[in-house]
Amino acid sequence: MLRLPAFEYHRPQTVEEAARLLDGFGDQALAIAGGTDVVPNMKHGLFEPAQVISLRGLPELRGIHVRGAELVLGAGETLASVAAHPMVRLHAASLAEAAGLVAGPQLRNMGTLGGNVCLDTRCTYYNQTRFWRQALGYCLKKDGDTCHVTRVGRKCVAAHSADTPPALMTLGASADFVSARGERSIPIADLFIADGIWNTVRRPDEILVRVRVPLPPEGTRTAFRKVRQRNAIDFPLLNMALACELDPEERVRSIRLVVSALGSRPRMVSGLDEVATGRTLSDEVVEAVAGKAHQQCRPLTNIIVDPEWRRAMVPVHVSRMLRGLTTPAAAA
Ligand SMILES: Cc1cc2nc3c(=O)[nH]c(=O)nc-3n(C[C@H](O)[C@H](O)[C@H](O)COP(=O)(O)OP(=O)(O)OC[C@H]3O[C@@H](n4cnc5c(N)ncnc54)[C@H](O)[C@@H]3O)c2cc1C
Ligand code: SF4
Structure with a gap:
């Protein structure tokens, strides 16, 4: 049986409090939303946070509504609610479709839009138990110094494996982040970079609060x-x-x-x-x-x-x- 390692769990009540905790604990901290990726990855020894900061229940991350010329989706909304929401189906059908095709029903009921946008990359040589990875000498992305895919160079090419970002990119969506340093917005088309180790320009202490999708032109x-x-x-x-x-x-x-x-x-x-x-x-x-x-x-x-x-x-x-x-x- 794979066990979770020991860690301290924090349940902040506001996004400011969550941002302060992430800032204060630095590289010891990890945010968790639905936990559908974080928990298996912790069991595999891929993430080893001493402090886990829950984003569940933060009011600022909830809600789906149309505001002005935008569809606004809280990052804490579950994939199931994104897939079923009438405003998403009307204005962003591809996003509803993508959210509805993530994993299976149980995972869509727990997994969130924010967790999907911030999902870690995946690789045959990485998403394995510690024992499995150790037998191979680990790899560049975690605990080792070789990439078993490219075998040359020092670049990780693990695959972006989240379903909603392609839809969000084609819809011209933007992501709003909050950290202890303040707020910033990034077009989702500019969020991702070609580095399998950390494949976004998001800093680890930045919390995705909402995603904004412009209402598409007629036709x-x-x-x-x-x-x-x-x-x-x-x-x-x-x-x-x-x-x-x-x-x-x-x-x-x-x-x-x-x-x-x-x-x-x-x-x-x-x-x-x-x-x-x-x-x-x-x-x-x-x-x-x-x-x-x-x-x-x-x-x-x-x-x-x-x-x-x-x-x-x-x-x-x-x-x-x-x-x-x-x-x-x-x-x-
Ligand atoms: C068997 C299985 C099948 C799966 N199949 C798919 C699939 O087909 N397609 C797919 O896309 N995914 C799949 N997943 C992965 C996962 O279930 C989803 O991507 C889900 O949306 C993750 O959301 P979460 O809230 O559970 O994220 P978590 O596991 O809580 O977090 C994931 C990552 O995002 C970060 N994070 C979470 N929320 C925020 C936030 N608001 N701001 C900043 N960082 C944040 C966490 O720190 C962590 O690094 C699968 C998982 C499993 C176990
Ligand atoms: S370095 Fe990246 S691409 Fe290479 S084996 Fe590890 S996870 Fe896979």
């Missing part, structure tokens, strides 16, 4: 797709989100596509305007967009499933997602 259609081993529960082998604004003649006004679960950060596919803007989503345009995604996505063996197969699935699912925007039956 915007969104979609999310996920490939996983078992549809009942698993992390993504590949996921992707799309937001496409169409004019009344169904010509593309703007298009944003993000593909993830391959490298350490979600990839915003570039160069789509030149192949799609001003045109309808014909077979030729769908193929061109899928081709751009295929060209730009190069997974490594950071997850147990063959990277070449995962790469080959990129254009297949991009095409299905695009065709599903105009003819929903084609998305199946």
Whole structure:
């Protein structure tokens, strides 16, 4: 049986108090929300905090509502409530879809949006027990000095494995953080960096309080797709989100596509305007967009499933997602 190590547990009542605790305890501290990732990772010896600061019940992290031209989602809202909320389904359907496809129902009832955005990266050689990792001499991300994936250099390429960020990026969302030093907002498209050890520009003592999604312009259609081993529960082998604004003649006004679960950060596919803007989503345009995604996505063996197969699935699912925007039956 895997046991939790000893730690002190703190239950602050306000976000300011939580921020003070995180600041005061420094690198001894770790925030916990639903705990669906923190707890297994602590049992595996991947996180070893002496002080655990609970974010559950902080009033500032609750609520989902439309304010002005934005949909505002508290970071402490569960994935189940994000997936089911009528305002999210109306204004950010791809986000509702992504939240509804995380893990399984029990984990979505505990896991939060904030925990999903701040989720640690994953790797075949990292998400293992301490005994398993020790047998291999550990790895660069935790306790060791070698990367078993790249075998060269000093870079960790563990995979970004959260489902909601691709949808949030295509929707142009921003994240609001609070720490003892004050507040700051970061567009989610700028949050992630290509470093599997710590793959965001968020500092460890910053608390994600809310996510703000601009209400999309009329004619915007969104979609999310996920490939996983078992549809009942698993992390993504590949996921992707799309937001496409169409004019009344169904010509593309703007298009944003993000593909993830391959490298350490979600990839915003570039160069789509030149192949799609001003045109309808014909077979030729769908193929061109899928081709751009295929060209730009190069997974490594950071997850147990063959990277070449995962790469080959990129254009297949991009095409299905695009065709599903105009003819929903084609998305199946
Ligand atoms: C079997 C299994 C399957 C899973 N499948 C998926 C999947 O398919 N897709 C997927 O995306 N995830 C999956 N997960 C991971 C996890 O359940 C979700 O990502 C969930 O959203 C994490 O939220 P949480 O509140 O439980 O986060 P926690 O575990 O509490 O925290 C996760 C990380 O985020 C930090 N954190 C949490 N909230 C905040 C905040 N407000 N501000 C700053 N930092 C914060 C914590 O310090 C920690 O580093 C799975 C987990 C398990 C155990
Ligand atoms: S990519 Fe390399 S360094 Fe990173 S977790 Fe995997 S084996 Fe470790």
